[in-house]
Amino acid sequence: MLQQKFNSITYRITGLMFLLVGFTVVLLIYLANVQMAHIFQEYLTGQSQGMNGHMMGMVSRGMMGAHEEWFLSSVHESLKWVGFGIMIGGLGISYAFARSITIPLRELGQAVKEIEQGHLGKKVAVKSKDEIGQLAATFNHMSEALSVNNRLRQRFLADAAHELKTPLAIIQGHLEGMLEDVIAVDKEQLSSLYDETVHLNGLIKDLRDLSLAETGQLTLEKCPSDINQLISKILYMIQPLADEKQIVLQAVLEGQLEISVDVGRITQVLYNLLTNALRYTPVSGQIKIATSSIQLPDQGGVKITIEDSGQGISSDDLPHIFDHFYRADSSRDRRSGGSGIGLAIVRQLVEIHGGKVEVDSILGQGSRFTVYLPAHESITKA
Numbered sequence: 001m002l003q004q005k006f007n008s009i010t011y012r013i014t015g016l017m018f019l020l021v022g023f024t025v026v027l028l029i030y031l032a033n034v035q036m037a038h039i040f041q042e043y044l045t046g047q048s049q050g051m052n053g054h055m056m057g058m059v060s061r062g063m064m065g066a067h068e069e070w071f072l073s074s075v076h077e078s079l080k081w082v083g084f085g086i087m088i089g090g091l092g093i094s095y096a097f098a099r100s101i102t103i104p105l106r107e108l109g110q111a112v113k114e115i116e117q118g119h120l121g122k123k124v125a126v127k128s129k130d131e132i133g134q135l136a137a138t139f140n141h142m143s144e145a146l147s148v149n150n151r152l153r154q155r156f157l158a159d160a161a162h163e164l165k166t167p168l169a170i171i172q173g174h175l176e177g178m179l180e181d182v183i184a185v186d187k188e189q190l191s192s193l194y195d196e197t198v199h200l201n202g203l204i205k206d207l208r209d210l211s212l213a214e215t216g217q218l219t220l221e222k223c224p225s226d227i228n229q230l231i232s233k234i235l236y237m238i239q240p241l242a243d244e245k246q247i248v249l250q251a252v253l254e255g256q257l258e259i260s261v262d263v264g265r266i267t268q269v270l271y272n273l274l275t276n277a278l279r280y281t282p283v284s285g286q287i288k289i290a291t292s293s294i295q296l297p298d299q300g301g302v303k304i305t306i307e308d309s310g311q312g313i314s315s316d317d318l319p320h321i322f323d324h325f326y327r328a329d330s331s332r333d334r335r336s337g338g339s340g341i342g343l344a345i346v347r348q349l350v351e352i353h354g355g356k357v358e359v360d361s362i363l364g365q366g367s368r369f370t371v372y373l374p375a376h377e378s379i380t381k382a
Helices: 002-006 009-048 053-060 066-116 131-179 187-214 227-244 263-280 342-352
Strands: 222-226 248-252 258-262 286-295 300-308 356-362 366-374
Touching: 009 066, 066 131, 131 187, 187 342, 222 227, 222 263, 227 248, 227 258, 227 263, 227 286, 227 300, 258 263, 258 366, 263 286, 263 300, 263 342, 263 366, 342 356, 342 366
Parallel strands: 248 286
Antiparallel strands: 222 258, 286 300, 300 366, 356 366
């Protein structure tokens, strides 16, 4: 225990500074004593030049009177006491200085132990603006991030369990009814069960893709593709859905924009964004998709905007719109509001392509999603 105590950085810094101060004081006292004797000897020699021959002989033989000896002894003794006082003061100052460094470090160590025990969100006081204070501030940010990520993880698991439970419960209920002859085994019922299994399989696939994307393990198969052709194909696929709600799909596509992307993944991104716009755009509304070439910091790129005339997103919900299973309207279920991970997948797939996605919205006026994708190859315009 004693050895561990003296291994503390407090005592090591204190000892190091005390040794430095002690060595300096001893050296100064030694030099002062030697110099004092030498200077005093020269002083007496100078004074003796005006004295008689007998006194000059005494000085020349290095003899000093009792008063001179007492004076030098007093000076030497005073220097020793002054040096001792400086060393004691240096020891106290060194200890206080060392504690000013080690106390914040000790608090950080204790906070790390609490986080290790599962008490996430623990913070320490930032008492300075030096390196120790910066370390404490960085620790606080890390602790807050760990707490937020833990809450998101718990929410993700709970929401995933809920989303998986719903179709499984429907399938189980129908099968039990069929086994007990309560529900007729006909094509309509089997079709309903098939739809639920398709939804369940799609949800599991989305969860797997999202997990792989977040851990950087999702493999991309990139190839040069015309982004406008991809958009045209998706618009053709969703046109029947738009016709059901009498929604006008407007495309403003700029020439031929060829970039290197994983066609399947980018198709999923655009499909998710467009179906999301369809879901929240009222009857007789309008959805506009536009493309244009842009210049990114290192290379060229493509900007894709999808703007709808829907209900919009509130400012409180906007920062969380790309979170897992987040729905701006918590009353919506998976049938009316989707599974809640479509936009989370959009963000991950765009980011692993080296791009980014942004959203702007005004409640009651609509939303605009903007996707930026790097070209990786030069953009060719018709």
